[in-house]
Amino acid sequence: MQGKGVGVMSDTTKYSVCTICDIGCQLRSESEDGQVTRVIAHDNPILANNICFKGVAAPSIHNHADRIRKPLKRVGARGADQWEEISYEQAIKEIADRLKTVVDEYGPESFAVSTSGWNTQTTHSTDRRFMNLLGSPNWISGVSLCAGNTAAVNKLTYGWFPMGDYGNAECIVLFGHNPRKHSWTPIYNQLKAARKRGAKIIVLDPRVSDQAEDCDLHLRLRAGTDAAMCLGWLKVIFDEELYDKAFVRDWCVGFDELKARVDEYPLERVSEITGVEQALIVKAARMYASANGAIIPWTPITDMQISSTSAIRLHSILRAVTGNLDIAGGETLGGFNPGYISESEIALHEELSSEQKAKQLGFEDHPVYTYRVAEMLKEPTEKVWGYPYADIVMGCHMANPSNVFRAMATGDPYPVKAFFVLGNNALMSYPNQHQILKAMMNQELIVAHEIFMTPTAMLADYVLPGDVFTERNHVADSWNWTTRLTLSQKVVEPPPEASSTFKFWHDLAHHFGFGNRFPWDSLEALLDHRLSRSQRTFSEFEAAGFMEAPTPEFRKYEKTGFATPSGKVELASSILKNLGFDPVPYYREGPALSEQFPYAVFSGVREDPFFQTGQRNIAELRERCPLPKIFVHPDDAQKEALEDGDWVKVETAYGEVKAELSVQESMKQGHLRVPHGWWYPELRGKAELAGAFLSSDAVLCSDDDAFLDHEQGIPHFKGYPGRITKIAKPEVFDRVSDALNL
Secondary structure: OOOOOOOOOOOOEEEOOOOOOOOEEEEEEEEEEEEEEEEEEOOOOOOOOEEEEOHOOOOHHHHOOOOOOOOOOOEEOOOOOOEEEEEHHHHHHHHHHHHEEEHHOHHHHHHHEEOOOOOOOOOHHHHHHHHHHHHHEEEEEHHHHHHHHHHHHHHHHHOOEEOOOOOOOOEEEEOOOOOOOOOOOOOOOOHHHHHHOOOOOEOOOOOOOHHOOOOOEOOOOOOHHHHHHHHHHHHHHHHHOOOOHHHHHHOOOOOHHHHHHHOOOOOOHHHHHHHOOOHHHHHHHHHHHHOOEEEOOOOOHHHHOOOOOHHHHHHHHHHHOOOEEEOOOOOOOOOOOOOOOOOOHHOOHOOOHHHHHOOOOOOOOOOOOOOHHHHHHHHHHHHHHHOOOHHHHHOOOOOOOHHHHHHHOOOOOOEEEEEEEEEOOHHHHOOOOHHHHHHHHHEEEEEEEEEEHHHHHHHHOEEEEHHHHHHHEEEEEEHHOOEEEEEEEOOOOOOOOOOHHHHHHHHHHHHOOOOOOOOOOHHHHHHHHHHOOOOOOOOHHHHHOEEEOOOOOOOOHHHHOOOOOOOEEEEEEEHHHHOOOOOOOOOOOOOOOOOOOOOOEEEEEEOOOOOOOOOOOOOOHHOOOOOOEEEEEEHHHHHHOOOOOOEEEEEEEOEEEEEEEEEEOOOOEEEEEEEOOOHHEEEOOEEHHHHHOOOOOHHHHOOHHEEEEEOOOOOEEEEEEEEEEEOOOOHHHHHHHHHHHO
């Protein structure tokens, strides 16, 4: 498919792939006198609805008065937010010199990096390339909690991470995922179109979410019990012989082991665990298994549970045993785009020695998305997909974040003393925020590459201004999740001292003597290199259209097999077995509620105006949601003598957050909803780290072993024990109200 614009594009109106969130909508950006003035909908009618108020607000973000435009060097105590402006050349030289000192004293593994691919976009895995040439395996990202880890777990079952065919599916199953008009907008629009043509929608969510209000079946399961529900569905599917017997016979291994495990979960037990009636479980399982084409799209909810590995594996198993794998209307296995050199290749994972890979933090105890499993999958991945490393959604070769921050804080198992963060507010993006702060305070060098002064950037030694999506050319490839290529064009020039993440790593590499491995003198030269596999340049690509995707080929496994050690779908995972884990999925109960902490805290829900910890300083977005809200069911509010609008404190054994209360009929009884990523830019200089510890959900959840998924080390964000109490409005929030004119 080759996309052609239907409107006339001027020199001041160009195509942009928005990176404010992770969905990557293609929009159009307009400019005047060197500034972006408007971001508007696409001129193709199919894509025109894929725009939200975050994208429309891009000019306010990109032109913001508080945007960092000059490199900054810390002059006060770490975290004191005191800086001097320096040149980019001075900054990059001093950073290189100081990093060399750390590496010489502690070894290359003492260097860790945290990035956010959708914000930095132009890294093109040059961060991993630099680290692999240097010898550091300790790269982490928020994708460890969201999509990247899902990709890694899916590879255990059938060797790739599928994308659902929304356009042809008869049944769509949403495990807690709640796309809305201004959040995951393209998925929202695809769901809307699917409903219109008669597709059935099943929602599994404790809340009456936006998607649940319009679905065909809503299963209000208890938070964190996704794996048990999936085992119940499989019990129905196997007992009623609704599975694809031919596919299971010819293309699956481990069926008997799986069936034995499923038989341990009769519907009575599943109903007791999940809180959902047996009849509804049966109806939903039948609806999914009987559809002529059904999908279980990726969901951030299942990513963040104590049984995450098992639950994600169960999603992949349901796809396979019902015959919905690599078919039209089912889950498509894309592979690498044959005309675009993948980020996996750019990263040079083969350059990192086995000795250094084995030092990756998490390699031993939580190996599923580390190099340990990547090395076990090398041979089948190359056989099926043509290259031994498939770093899908950046999530298949990562260190474990909790292990990294523990090493940074304590030196166990070895010191980590240099930490770089690019487009990522790391302090607030992982569990156990208290440990992350301790870890960052124990560093000899911290570098932040950012557009605003976040709480994480306030802790840095150097802050380098980054560019934004309207200031660079790009070809977006969905990080190999799909084979689609999408055009993003430079609309205006970045600030003179700003740098793309490509330039940052390129220049740092030249200081380290890796210049011959970073031969591209510009971002466009790297794009030309990546497009060279299809004998074209970036200029030729942008002249040809705004989007392209190879025609999908289905049932590719009939020619190649699956990229697993057996060459088949592994219902019982040989890799998990070899690692000493249970090869068959199971359900594990999370930490128990108690008289002291009687509520299940459901952490990580996002508000539409923001993405992750961003955009709190953008006036037109903040007006839509001035303050965070804790959600509670009316019965629970009455029990606790709470009223809508009260100020409350949610506590766990590990931390507390303060916010206003919102009493919501949509909430499930016994659950508390805590939003994600709240800090207060207006408190900069008035509260420690701009209020990063006032309302941030990352302070509530532990990363002790009792809270972690065994195989990945993922924290249990969905249903951990907490309590709620009424408080007087904290004085610090009066400053927030005054600043916002509330």
